[in-house]
Amino acid sequence: MLRQEDNELLTRVGPGTPMGALLRHYWMPTLLSEELPEPGCAPVRTTLFGEKLVVFRDHNDNIGAIEEFCAHRGSSLFLGRNESEDSPDGQCGLRCVYHGWKYSYDGRCIDQPNEPKAKQFKDKIQLTAYPAREHGGVIWIYMGPKEAIPPLPEYEWTLVPETHRYISKRRHFSNFMQCVDGTLDSSHVTFLHADAPLWHPSWTHQMKGARKNVLAPPEINVRSTDFGLLVGARRDSENNMDYWRITNWIMPSNVTVPRDDDEPIGAHIFVPIDDETTWAWNISYVPDRPLSHRERTFYQTGGHIHAEMIPGTFDPVRNKENDYLINRDLQRTVAFTGISGIVMQDAAVQESMGPIADRSREHLGSADTALVAARRRLMAEARALRDTGALPSGRDPQSHHLRSISAVLPKNADWLQETIELRAVDVASYRRAAE
Numbered sequence: 001m002l003r004q005e006d007n008e009l010l011t012r013v014g015p016g017t018p019m020g021a022l023l024r025h026y027w028m029p030t031l032l033s034e035e036l037p038e039p040g041c042a043p044v045r046t047t048l049f050g051e052k053l054v055v056f057r058d059h060n061d062n063i064g065a066i067e068e069f070c071a072h073r074g075s076s077l078f079l080g081r082n083e084s085e086d087s088p089d090g091q092c093g094l095r096c097v098y099h100g101w102k103y104s105y106d107g108r109c110i111d112q113p114n115e116p117k118a119k120q121f122k123d124k125i126q127l128t129a130y131p132a133r134e135h136g137g138v139i140w141i142y143m144g145p146k147e148a149i150p151p152l153p154e155y156e157w158t159l160v161p162e163t164h165r166y167i168s169k170r171r172h173f174s175n176f177m178q179c180v181d182g183t184l185d186s187s188h189v190t191f192l193h194a195d196a197p198l199w200h201p202s203w204t205h206q207m208k209g210a211r212k213n214v215l216a217p218p219e220i221n222v223r224s225t226d227f228g229l230l231v232g233a234r235r236d237s238e239n240n241m242d243y244w245r246i247t248n249w250i251m252p253s254n255v256t257v258p259r260d261d262d263e264p265i266g267a268h269i270f271v272p273i274d275d276e277t278t279w280a281w282n283i284s285y286v287p288d289r290p291l292s293h294r295e296r297t298f299y300q301t302g303g304h305i306h307a308e309m310i311p312g313t314f315d316p317v318r319n320k321e322n323d324y325l326i327n328r329d330l331q332r333t334v335a336f337t338g339i340s341g342i343v344m345q346d347a348a349v350q351e352s353m354g355p356i357a358d359r360s361r362e363h364l365g366s367a368d369t370a371l372v373a374a375r376r377r378l379m380a381e382a383r384a385l386r387d388t389g390a391l392p393s394g395r396d397p398q399s400h401h402l403r404s405i406s407a408v409l410p411k412n413a414d415w416l417q418e419t420i421e422l423r424a425v426d427v428a429s430y431r432r433a434a435e
């Protein structure tokens with residue numbers, strides 16, 4: 001349970017809020033690279049932290065992330081022409097279609113053709129512009145203070161070859177913290193994502209050993225680190241061994257969930273569109289092999305941690321308007337929720353809590369240890385930044401070189417010590433392969 005004022009601190013991200021200031025100190029994924037497929041292509045509109053932006057790739061391959069509206073009379077630059085140096089003024093840039101004012105990727109006004117030459121004042125016009133870079137299949141934007149800009153992130157999925165990853169983004173209709181809470185919450189997996197037959201007595205009685213333990217609640221272990229948290233969920237396994245799943249949370253909203261065997265690892269980043277809407281980024285990747293055609297098709301149709309989208313949008317087919325196409329027959333017979341797709345099962349319950357969950361009315365237990373730790377960390381660092389200017393953690397790319405894993409370990413083993421090698425990312429080999 002949180003005090004109402006702490007819930008406000010945790011969830012409000014607009015300009016001037018402490019959490020908004022904290023989140024702006026990180027590079028945030030903003031567009032898929034394929035949304036800006038080539039130099040000179042059409043500009044894209046997006047909203048981040050309540051700020052409306054237009055993002056474009058100019059003819060010289062510079063990426064601009066500038067405020068959406070022309071400084072002259074405020075019409076949208078989304079309608080603009082992405083012009084090359086072959087245009088009459090000889091410069092690359094985005095030209096407003098209303099009166100022809102033109103902007104460079106860094107937000108400078110570079111042409112003002114509706115004014116006579118002697119009366120032009122273009123040098124006095126500057127749109128808000130944010131640094132934007134392409135890396136790992138994604139366009140990243142940094143909206144924080146220029147003097148505190150960190151190096152680009154190096155999460156493992158950004159380093160693997162393009163063939164080894166699948167990236168999607170989905171518009172999610174709640175505050176970002178409901179998503180962060182949800183991914184740090186190991187005990188929900190046994191319910192929300194379970195097969196319905198697991199909950200039928202005739203099945204449960206026949207099950208033995210590890211399978212039966214799927215229904216047992218995990219013991220949650222949380223270790224605080226310089227970048228965030230490591231969360232170890234321990235369940236009893238066969239032959240006096242323990243089954244561990246280690247989830248990584250890197251400040252402020254990156255969560256990586258482990259795989260079994262040769263399955264893909266799942267990575268999430270939650271980026272506020274505004275207080276009540278979130279870009280949920282979902283990445284499936286395998287460190288050591290290309291994804292198969294079958295896997296990619298599966299993800300496009302809502303498999304693993306991806307959602308089936310309404311074509312041409314980032315909005316899921318299963319959504320609040322249609323009750324996520326919940327099927328009560330399937331709920332009895334196939335899937336615990338009756339909702340198809342893991343990520344839409346998560347979205348349904350998270351969105352059902354309302355746009356900003358009222359955490360002052362919660363009743364948290366030991367199963368919630370990890371999300372409590374993450375909330376405390378976020379609030380402490382947001383306050384520290386506001387009160388002392390202390391830069392938040394998790395911005396050093398060195399701290400991103402970390403894999404989420406599952407392992408069977410002897411009873412009473414040190415879950416972190418015993419898994420150091422399994423969790424390490426061989427960055428040097430990725431760099432060699434990229435050369």
Ligand SMILES: [Fe+2]
Pocket residue numbers: 182188189192193342346
């Ligand atoms: Fe989930």
